[in-house]
Amino acid sequence: xxxxxxxxxxxxxxxxxxxxxxxxxxxxxxxxxxxxxxxxxxxxxxxxxxxxxxxxxxxxxxxxxxxxxxxxxxxxxxxxxxxxxxxxxxxxxxxxxxxxxxxxxxxxxxxxxxxxxxxxxxxxxxxxxxxxxxxxxxxxxxxxxxxxxxxxxxxxxxxxxxxxxxxxxxxxxxxxxxxxxxxxxxxxxxxxxxxxxxxxxxxxxxxxxxxxxxxxxxxxxxxxxxxxxxxxxxxxxxxxxxxxxxxxxxxxxxxxxxxxxxxxxxxxxxxxxxxxxxxxxxxxxxxxxxxxxxxxxxxxxxxxxxxxxxxxxxxxxxxxxxxxxxxxxxxxxxxxxxxxxxxxxxxxxxxxxxxxxxxxxxxxxxxxxxxxxxxxxxxxxxxxxxxxxxxxxxxxxxxxxxxxxxxxxxxx
Numbered sequence: 001x002x003x004x005x006x007x008x009x010x011x012x013x014x015x016x017x018x019x020x021x022x023x024x025x026x027x028x029x030x031x032x033x034x035x036x037x038x039x040x041x042x043x044x045x046x047x048x049x050x051x052x053x054x055x056x057x058x059x060x061x062x063x064x065x066x067x068x069x070x071x072x073x074x075x076x077x078x079x080x081x082x083x084x085x086x087x088x089x090x091x092x093x094x095x096x097x098x099x100x101x102x103x104x105x106x107x108x109x110x111x112x113x114x115x116x117x118x119x120x121x122x123x124x125x126x127x128x129x130x131x132x133x134x135x136x137x138x139x140x141x142x143x144x145x146x147x148x149x150x151x152x153x154x155x156x157x158x159x160x161x162x163x164x165x166x167x168x169x170x171x172x173x174x175x176x177x178x179x180x181x182x183x184x185x186x187x188x189x190x191x192x193x194x195x196x197x198x199x200x201x202x203x204x205x206x207x208x209x210x211x212x213x214x215x216x217x218x219x220x221x222x223x224x225x226x227x228x229x230x231x232x233x234x235x236x237x238x239x240x241x242x243x244x245x246x247x248x249x250x251x252x253x254x255x256x257x258x259x260x261x262x263x264x265x266x267x268x269x270x271x272x273x274x275x276x277x278x279x280x281x282x283x284x285x286x287x288x289x290x291x292x293x294x295x296x297x298x299x300x301x302x303x304x305x306x307x308x309x310x311x312x313x314x315x316x317x318x319x320x321x322x323x324x325x326x327x328x329x330x331x332x333x334x335x336x337x338x339x340x341x342x343x344x345x346x347x348x349x350x351x352x353x354x355x356x357x358x359x360x361x362x363x364x365x366x367x368x369x370x371x372x373x374x375x376x377x378x379x380x381x382x383x384x385x386x387x388x389x390x391x392x393x394x395x396x397x398x399x400x401x402x403x404x405x406x407x408x409x410x411x412x
Contacts, residue, residue, distance in 0.1 A: 032136070037122065039130045042066045042089055054137055056108035067133075076104045076112060091119040091131040101138060114142045179372055209256050216249050269317075277313040278303040278340070281320055281349075285338050288324045294353075295335045302342040306403070315377045316349065316401070319385070322374050323351045323397045331355025331395060342403075347383075349399040357391045374399075 028035055034051030036044055044062050052059040055071055062070065068083040075081050083089055087098040101116035117135035121128050220242060227235055272280040278300060289296035308316070327333055333355035341348045363371050371387065378385045383401030 034135045035132065036062070036067065037130055037132045038067050038088070038092070040092055040128070042068050042083065044070075045130065051135070054107075054113075054135070055105065071105045071107075072103075074104075074106065074112075076114075088117070088119040088131060088133055091121045091133075092128050095121050095128060097121065105135065113137045114139045179366065180376070182366065182369070182372075206256055206259060209252055209259075213249055213252060216245055220245060272313070272317060277308055277317060280317055281340060284317070284320060284324070288328070289336065292324075292328050292333075294333055297335070297337040299338070300340040300342075303340065306342050306344070308347075308403070312381055312401070315381055316347065316399070319374045319377050319399055320349060320351070322370050323399075326370060326397070327351070327353045327355065327395075330358065333394065345403055347399070347401045347403055351397040352394065354394045357389045357393050357395055359391060360387075360389065363387045363389065 028046075028048035029050070031048065032050055034048065034054045036047035036051050039045050043064055044067050047059050047062050049059065052062060055062065068081075068086050068089060072083075072086060072088065073081055087096075087100055090096045091098065097118070097120045099116075099118045101114075103115060103117075104112040105115045105117075106112050114137070115135050116138045117133055119131050119133045122130045122132055223238055223242060227238060230238060269280055269283070271283050282298065282300065285296060285298055288294075327336060331353045333353035335354045337350070337352040339348075339350040341350075362368065371385075375385045378399060378401060381401050383399060386398045386400075387395065388398075389395035
């Protein structure tokens, strides 16, 4: 039987007292959840305003209709949903209450929405009279859950990727730390070898020279003490011998000065202190070309008003020396090109040879301490050393270091 609708969109059976009806209308229409009741045939006997609005119907149009056929007839994918499987109907058929949040209800316009509903049997004494159903639209909640699930999946993937990257970076840093330790040990070995070489040169050359000079001075002292006892002719002869001895000693002293200067230059070229980096680079390039017997193509531009701090100038000079040392030891070159370009923002230093070249792996080997040292010096000053080499086509060393504006000034 079709039931009439209250002013609050609550439909009711005739015969219900008006007071009870009014209070029940207020109660049901005050909730945001949809609520409807069905009889044992599944027909709607009441529905509140929220329920009718959620289904897109007027309440009066719903009353008396089979609620499964009206709003629960199909699954979310559109496939038929038999009422024999309906948990709502099972509430009064089998006395089974349920709470479901994985299905959909269908609106009047044939669209569906995700729903969470509960169905409980209406029991009068020992007899089941129907069922009451409460439902809410959980489209937004399900969308939020799906978004959260996707976000969690993305976060998990990002976390996995981050762990992989951290692991890879950790391995890289461990390898770099190992290389730095090896480089430090190698550098200490080189320093010790350099100390030994200098000590040997001082002992072999300066030491023996000083001993010889001491013996000559002692000889001269004795000869001079005997001079008064000689005849005039013998005294003149001795003076000639003493003059020759003095000249010999002078040559020995000159050799000592040269040797000391060479040792000092090996330790730190004086031209670097007196004339600056640019003059030192040019001097070193020509010295190398002469000693290695290679032809040199030299160019340097942009250095007129650029001065570098002492620590950076020394780093650049040492890197340049190592580049040339690498050419001398391995390249077997006959020609070398050196290009220095300086701007207020960047220093570029290029060394190219026409030697035998080498595979790229040779410069990245764990034992390539010279290359490691150059790269570490460059990295310390924010720069980068790149090496390009092919067997039979020579090698190219490129140093690029960014400069701060405070390095710029008028040279003296």
